[in-house]
Amino acid sequence: MEVLKPLIEKLVAIVGADYVLTDKTDIGLYDSDAETLDKAAPDIVVLPASTEQVAAVVKLAAAQKIPISPRGAGTGLSGGSTCVRGGISLVLTRMNRVLHVDPLERLALVEAGASNVSVSQAAAKHNLYFAPDPSSQVASTIGGNIAENAGGPHTLKYGMTTHHVAGLKVVLADGSIVTLGGAARTSNEIDLSGFFIGSEGTLGIACEALVKLIPRPEKVETLLAYFQTVGQAGQAVSDVVAAGVIPAAMEMVDQLTINAVEDYLGMGLNRAAAALLIIELDGPGAAISAQRKVVESCLQANGVISLRWAIDAKERATIWNARKTAFGALGRIAPHGYVLDGVIPRSKLAEVIAGIEKIAQRLNLTIANVYHAGDGNLHPCMLYHRENEDEVRRVMLAGKEILELCVEMGGTLSGEHGIGIEKMMEMPLVFNALDLAMMGRLKEAFDPDGILNPGKVIPNLKTCGESGARPLLRHKIMAGC
Ligand SMILES: Cc1cc2nc3c(=O)[nH]c(=O)nc-3n(C[C@H](O)[C@H](O)[C@H](O)COP(=O)(O)OP(=O)(O)OC[C@H]3O[C@@H](n4cnc5c(N)ncnc54)[C@H](O)[C@@H]3O)c2cc1C
Structure with a gap:
């Protein structure tokens, strides 16, 4: 020191x-x-x-x-x-102000350390909100959302963070302050703000963001549906989209998660069901009525055990509370949870879930499954005890195998949580040496001395376990990878 x-x-x-x-x-x-x-x-x-x-x-x-x-x-x-x-x-959490809300332009200027939810709260009096809604939205910051290109349950219809950012004020690696993008729609420059979003703190530090706001929908309808198998629920999800309905959200949790949430909230969930599907429709009232019928017929065609539309906003909030506290509720089963973030084609849901189950059995692990089912984004949550080194080793192995399975099925490594250090060594599963070299050159152009968030995202293929000088448990356990 x-x-x-x-x-x-x-x-x-x-x-x-x-x-x-x-x-x-x-x-x-x-x-x-x-x-x-x-x-x-x-x-x-x-x-x-x-x-x-x-x-x-x-x-x-x-x-x-x-x-x-x-x-x-x-x-x-x-x-x-x-x-x-x-x-x-x-x-950046001291820089947490929503500086300005412009209801006419439907834009808000916010500091990067502002929490996601504070933006929607500031816009609420104009009946506007910020659409990206990660389940961590009460705590996670706009800067973090931008760096990870965060999504959430409503990404299915409304897209990721990148679709809701108009411009950024960024500090580059030499300390200079630049503005990327802006309020006016333009196509006369390289889309540098689009390039920056999702770069995980490796290209610069976002200090302010000009974010887009959208009006609250006229009507919202939320449904809970139970299935005897994950396969039936997965097929229902595919059928809804194939029938031409894009719900605001289609979320699924498995039986282990249903029971953990029920233990925690005691809200009367069906513990015997293998899968619980939450579907939310939003938009003009007339369109919603027509879409309800399509959704119900897709669920019935796939053997839904029961379905229930929330009767009011209070019941809707209870349903979303159950979904958003799912990871916390799983903490009742084991003290630690490792949440993965694989993506697969929606139609492969049942196959991949069966594959994850096989991995769990072979490695003797408890894996709960929470999915943004509508966009094929899986969050297998491996429950473990940190002090049990052998269990930790099996958790890491399972993580690697699940990501390999996602890629094998035509998917990819991350839907919203980013690569960070966690999935860096798996990058070659989806990117070839040329792709990675190009990413490296872009990084070098922005940060020639490599001081910004080093040891993240882009693997240095010359060294196994490249993550920098600090010894990580990951490298100790996976040594010889
Ligand atoms: C219970 C739970 C639920 C979650 N649900 C979701 C979900 O539904 N959807 C989802 O997408 N994610 C989810 N996440 C993951 C996480 O909340 C998001 O990735 C979030 O965007 C991180 O924001 P943060 O402020 O906590 O960032 P941090 O964790 O502090 O940082 C995340 C990354 O952003 C970089 N960074 C942070 N601030 C800046 C900045 N100002 N400029 C440049 N780089 C910066 C960091 O270097 C790091 O690489 C969840 C996490 C938890 C714990």
């Missing part, structure tokens, strides 16, 4: 002594995101209050080639903000 003293003094001069953390206990709180298999503490935590402070901190780090990893709320599920090379964890 002595060697970092001059740097710390300069950081204190920029953000104030209260916002530079170096105490072991304090920095220990920032040693991982919500993917807690991989832990590596930063050397220093810095909490800036403005874009100018971010720029000054980055300039300092750049001059000394100190790694700097941006961080929002730390709810990421791929180790994205974990400081695998040490250095500075730059936490």
Whole structure:
């Protein structure tokens, strides 16, 4: 720490002594995101209050080639903000204001550390909202959503974060401040904000975002439906889309999850069902009535056990609370959960779920399944005990095998949680050496010294277990990969 003293003094001069953390206990709180298999503490935590402070901190780090990893709320599920090379964890949660809501242009200017939900809350008086709704939306920040190109249950109809961002104010690796995109629709430039969204903190630090708002739908209808097999539920999902209806959301959970949620909330869920489907329709009243009929007939054609439309907003909120607390409820089964994020073609749902079950049996693991079924985005959740090293090894192995299965089925590695450190070594499953080299060149163009969030996303194929200097449990366990 002595060697970092001059740097710390300069950081204190920029953000104030209260916002530079170096105490072991304090920095220990920032040693991982919500993917807690991989832990590596930063050397220093810095909490800036403005874009100018971010720029000054980055300039300092750049001059000394100190790694700097941006961080929002730390709810990421791929180790994205974990400081695998040490250095500075730059936490943006003090920059949490919704600066301006423009109901005429349907835009909001927000600081990157604002929580997702605070944007919709600020826009509510104009009957507008910010559509991307990750289940972590109460905590996760707009900056984190942008970096991961976050989705959520309503991505099926409304798209990912990238579809709802008009422009960005970004601090680049040399500390310069640039604006990407903007309020006016344009096609006279390379879409740099589109390029930046999903780059997981490796190209720059988003400080402000101009986000798009959309009107609340005239009518919303939410349905709960139970099935005897996951296959029937999966087929019903495919049939609804094939029949020409794009619901706002189609979410599925398996029996293990139904029971965990019922244990937690006691809301009268059918514990015997193999799968629970939540379907939400929204739009003009007349269209919804027609769509209800189509959805019901698709469910009935696939042997639905029972279905129930929520009678009011309160019941709808209860249903969504059940879905959004599913991962938390699974904590009743085992203290730790490792949530994966594979994507598959919707039509392969039953086949892949059967494959995951086989992996669970062979490796003697408990795996719960929560899916954004409408867009084929799977979240198998492996339940484990961290102190049981052999179980952790099997969890990591299962994670690798499930991702391989998704790719084999024509899918990919991540629908919304990003690559981070978690899936970096699996990147060659979907990208060839040329693809990866091109990504590396783009990264180099933005960050020639590689100080921004190093050891993430793009694997260095020359070294096995490349994730940087800090020893990660992942590498200890998977040594010899
Ligand atoms: C219970 C639970 C449910 C979840 N549900 C969903 C879901 O439905 N959909 C979904 O997409 N995700 C979900 N997630 C994952 C996570 O919430 C999202 O990835 C979220 O976008 C992360 O936001 P954050 O502020 O916590 O970012 P962090 O975890 O702090 O960081 C995530 C990444 O963003 C980078 N970053 C953060 N801020 C900035 C910035 N200002 N500029 C540049 N880079 C930055 C970090 O370096 C890191 O790479 C869930 C997580 C949990 C724990």
